[in-house]
Amino acid sequence: MDLTTIVILVLTGVLLLLSVIKDRRKTLAALCVAYKGFVRLLPSILAIILVVGLIIGFVPARWIAQVIGKNSGALGVAIASLLGAVLFIPVIIAFPLARSMLDMGAGIMATAAFITTLTMVGFVFLPLEIKELGKRFAVARNALSFLAAVAIAVVIGVIIR
Amino acid sequence: MNEKADAAANGKKRSMRERIRWDYTILFLLIPAFVALVVVFPDKGATARHVAWEYFKEMVMILPAVFVIMGLVSVWVGREFIVRFLGEGSGVKGVVLSFILGSIPMGPLYVAFPLAAVLLKKGAKVANIIIFLSAWACIKLPAELMEFQFLGWKFTLVRYLATLLVVVILSEIMERIFFKEGYALPGERGADGDV
Numbered sequence: 001m002d003l004t005t006i007v008i009l010v011l012t013g014v015l016l017l018l019s020v021i022k023d024r025r026k027t028l029a030a031l032c033v034a035y036k037g038f039v040r041l042l043p044s045i046l047a048i049i050l051v052v053g054l055i056i057g058f059v060p061a062r063w064i065a066q067v068i069g070k071n072s073g074a075l076g077v078a079i080a081s082l083l084g085a086v087l088f089i090p091v092i093i094a095f096p097l098a099r100s101m102l103d104m105g106a107g108i109m110a111t112a113a114f115i116t117t118l119t120m121v122g123f124v125f126l127p128l129e130i131k132e133l134g135k136r137f138a139v140a141r142n143a144l145s146f147l148a149a150v151a152i153a154v155v156i157g158v159i160i161r
Numbered sequence: 162m163n164e165k166a167d168a169a170a171n172g173k174k175r176s177m178r179e180r181i182r183w184d185y186t187i188l189f190l191l192i193p194a195f196v197a198l199v200v201v202f203p204d205k206g207a208t209a210r211h212v213a214w215e216y217f218k219e220m221v222m223i224l225p226a227v228f229v230i231m232g233l234v235s236v237w238v239g240r241e242f243i244v245r246f247l248g249e250g251s252g253v254k255g256v257v258l259s260f261i262l263g264s265i266p267m268g269p270l271y272v273a274f275p276l277a278a279v280l281l282k283k284g285a286k287v288a289n290i291i292i293f294l295s296a297w298a299c300i301k302l303p304a305e306l307m308e309f310q311f312l313g314w315k316f317t318l319v320r321y322l323a324t325l326l327v328v329v330i331l332s333e334i335m336e337r338i339f340f341k342e343g344y345a346l347p348g349e350r351g352a353d354g355d356v
Binding site: 053098099102140 | 298
């Protein structure tokens with residue numbers, strides 16, 4: 001077990017303990033929410049594990065490095081952001097997927113752009129967003145998310161080399 | 162009002178059920194595909210199996226913490242809390258509050274839309290609402306645990322700061338260009354006409 005895992009587990013343990021001390025029933029309710037969330041996401045989690053295995057096992061790393069690799073530049077970022085905008089998967093399983101991309105030689109900029117559009121641009125939610133917040137707002141926000149994905153990717157690319 | 166709430170609840174339930182079915186469909190298509198590929202190509206299959214197992218072990222280690230944090234947040238930080246503090250404060254304080262409040266709760270983005278609508282009606286700054294929704298979408302406290310684990314502290318921290326910077330600047334520009342005179346929700350505009 002690496003340090004990160006231990007820190008996270010200890011932190012969670014402390015918070016849980018505090019919660020129990022403060023209010024037992026609320027803590028029980030929290031665990032109930034946790035369990036429900038787990039059950040709801042379980043198929044996605046198992047699916048992403050298989051997908052990651054298949055990607056690393058069967059897709060030649062050369063391809064990924066070529067399309068969204070360090071030297072793919074603007075085109076790589078564009079492809080990764082489009083991919084992220086079209087795909088629709090829960091945030092929690094997006095990070096393991098992102099790491100498998102990095103392990104395969106994807107560039108850090110493309111990976112960051114992928115995560116950002118994956119989570120911020122929601123074509124699936126667009127009708128609902130228009131209904132709740134109006135067309136102008138929804139279109140403006142989604143457009144902004146696209147721009148943001150590219151800008152965030154550039155900032156990250158400049159800082160992390 | 163009640164009818165509306167019921168309809169919303171039904172809509173939510175239905176879409177949730179649809180999603181679960183999709184999840185299972187994909188999973189049950191993936192399992193035989195995975196097994197077949199591993200059997201037919203033992204060489205590459207060994208890598209695939211090994212990688213899947215390593216990721217599985219890592220997930221098992223971290224997921225209980227992620228979901229417990231998710232549960233604790235949803236119980237201790239209610240929706241009322243968010244609405245109470247958001248839309249208050251202006252300038253830098255408003256921006257920081259929007260970003261932080263957006264990144265605390267868990268739940269898909271569509272849960273945040275009605276909240277955003279309420280806040281817009283209350284007269285919150287459009288830029289702050291965009292910041293709130295952006296943070297809600299891509300910086301989630303429980304999900305950040307996954308990011309720490311899988312992508313490391315450095316990537317997580319840099320992405321967090323980069324997102325804050327970019328979203329704040331872009332939403333301000335967006336507001337100046339498109340929402341100079343504020344923003345009326347579709348329903349509201351009609352009501353104004355009636356009056």
